[in-house]
Amino acid sequence: MFPRTRALPTRPAVPAWKVILPLLGAAALGWGAYSWVTRPVNPAVQPAARQGTVAGDWATLKTFGPRTPGTPGHDRTLDWAQAQLTALGYHVTRDAFPLEVWTDGGATVAGPGGLTVTGRALYGSQGADQQGALVAVPGDATEAQVDALDLQMKLVLTHCPARPWGAFAADLIDQGAFGVAIIDDCARPPALSRAPATPLPTLVLDRAAGTALEAHLGQTVTFTARTGTDTVQAGNLVARRVQGQPQVIYGAHLDSVPGAPGANDNASGVLAVLDLARRAAGTPDAERAWFVLFDGEELGLTGSRQFVKTYAYPMEQTRVMVNLDMVGVNAQPLGVAATEDLLPLIRAARPGLREFEDDPQSTRETFGRSAGQTGLSDHAPFKAARIPAAFLHRGVDRQYHTAQDTTLNTALVQDAADAAWTIGQAALAAPFTPRPECGLTGRDCH
Numbered sequence: 164m165f166p167r168t169r170a171l172p173t174r175p176a177v178p179a180w181k182v183i184l185p186l187l188g189a190a191a192l193g194w195g196a197y198s199w200v201t202r203p204v205n206p207a208v209q210p211a212a213r214q215g216t217v218a219g220d221w222a223t224l225k226t227f228g229p230r231t232p233g234t235p236g237h238d239r240t241l242d243w244a245q246a247q248l249t250a251l252g253y254h255v256t257r258d259a260f261p262l263e264v265w266t267d268g269g270a271t272v273a274g275p276g277g278l279t280v281t282g283r284a285l286y287g288s289q290g291a292d293q294q295g296a297l298v299a300v301p302g303d304a305t306e307a308q309v310d311a312l313d314l315q316m317k318l319v320l321t322h323c324p325a326r327p328w329g330a331f332a333a334d335l336i337d338q339g340a341f342g343v344a345i346i347d348d349c350a351r352p353p354a355l356s357r358a359p360a361t362p363l364p365t366l367v368l369d370r371a372a373g374t375a376l377e378a379h380l381g382q383t384v385t386f387t388a389r390t391g392t393d394t395v396q397a398g399n400l401v402a403r404r405v406q407g408q409p410q411v412i413y414g415a416h417l418d419s420v421p422g423a424p425g426a427n428d429n430a431s432g433v434l435a436v437l438d439l440a441r442r443a444a445g446t447p448d449a450e451r452a453w454f455v456l457f458d459g460e461e462l463g464l465t466g467s468r469q470f471v472k473t474y475a476y477p478m479e480q481t482r483v484m485v486n487l488d489m490v491g492v493n494a495q496p497l498g499v500a501a502t503e504d505l506l507p508l509i510r511a512a513r514p515g516l517r518e519f520e521d522d523p524q525s526t527r528e529t530f531g532r533s534a535g536q537t538g539l540s541d542h543a544p545f546k547a548a549r550i551p552a553a554f555l556h557r558g559v560d561r562q563y564h565t566a567q568d569t570t571l572n573t574a575l576v577q578d579a580a581d582a583a584w585t586i587g588q589a590a591l592a593a594p595f596t597p598r599p600e601c602g603l604t605g606r607d608c609h
Contacts, residue, residue, distance in 0.1 A: 203405045208252035208445045217434050217573045230419045233395030251444040253402035262397035262459050268389030270366040274379050282368035284388040288358035293341040294385045315339035323349035329356035332365050342386035346373030352565050364388035397458040399466045409453040411587040412484040413439045416460030426571045431491030435580040457541045467541035483590040484552045486542035490579035491571030495558030505551050512589035
């Protein structure tokens with residue numbers, strides 16, 4: 164019988180913590196190194212950038228053409244403006260978001276005797292088919308004259324409206340019209356105004372098609388519009404110092420309506436914001452201000468609404484948002500529409516500045532059940548979030564939303580930037596109590 168063999172001693176198992184702790188330590192070191200390398204930093208201020216001027220910026224910006232989202236001019240503007248702000252020493256983020264842009268699939272009018280004429284849908288209208296009796300309304304009809312008409316279930320044919328086309332079509336639809344066809348026989352290029360927010364068809368016909376259709380007044384015809392949307396990439400540019408607080412936000416929208424170069428609306432505001440960023444660069448003011456170029460303003464203040472949602476927490480420190488829109492053509496003297504808490508401060512800081520009331524926002528989408536919010540530019544979402552806001556504006560000029568919006572006065576832009584700076588400095592000097600950290604709506608405050 165062989166002797167029983169003794170089992171060899173085994174090494175005790177290594178405790179798990181002796182493995183896990185070194186791995187955690189290595190991961191922490193790696194994460195720390197990664198965070199250090201990728202941390203946001205303030206770029207150096209380039210001396211050449213501080214020597215820039217409004218006139219020099221305009222000489223470049225106007226070469227890009229229309230800045231409708233999804234077009235080359237829009238993308239070049241974003242790249243150029245980001246480079247300018249970075250050279251001024253700001254950490255710039257491009258907050259991208261998808262944006263649906265309107266597309267025209269054409270329009271037709273069909274009627275008795277084989278009538279068929281073609282045209283296009285008015286910018287912003289929705290595709291639809293509607294049938295009704297064709298009636299004529301003069302293009303120079305006033306609001307009061309339109310209000311006196313019985314247009315229930317009628318299809319309206321009109322010559323080049325004296326007012327912006329979208330507003331005129333909205334008045335006709337408010338009177339019960341089931342569709343509008345505009346004959347483009349204008350002596351001067353028409354305003355590229357957006358159609359009212361309604362599924363009823365709004366058409367544009369050339370002179371020949373309009374003449375053919377006029378022969379069928381009083382008859383039953385069918386208006387057809389085919390429209391759609393494409394999704395494009397848009398983006399707000401937000402320039403700030405890494406540790407900078409948005410105590411003052413200077414903003415303007417960079418996009419333009421389709422077909423319009425957008426000099427006054429709103430390259431003028433972009434130029435003013437760049438001038439303000441240049442003025443603050445390399446000074447303590449740069450640590451207390453953010454400079455924002457909003458996208459998608461012409462499509463429903465999309466960029467500014469996005470900004471207010473994204474930066475709700477840091478904006479608890481915001482004393483004033485200054486919006487600059489259409490400040491390069493002197494349709495009226497420079498004016499301001501501001502929240503009530505700002506008006507005394509603005510009057511003292513810039514005596515004699517014209518004051519005006521914000522336009523009401525449309526209630527068409529909500530059938531009159533809106534909250535009565537006012538403001539048709541990018542300051543409106545800030546007002547809705549209870550952030551003090553001032554809107555600098557020189558009124559609507561004759562080139563508004565047309566292909567002729569090609570020129571601006573750089574001295575007027577500079578003056579608007581001066582006014583914005585004065586308002587910002589006055590807000591910084593005034594007593595201020597930050598909002599409690601319970602949300603901008605105040606719903607969680609106790």
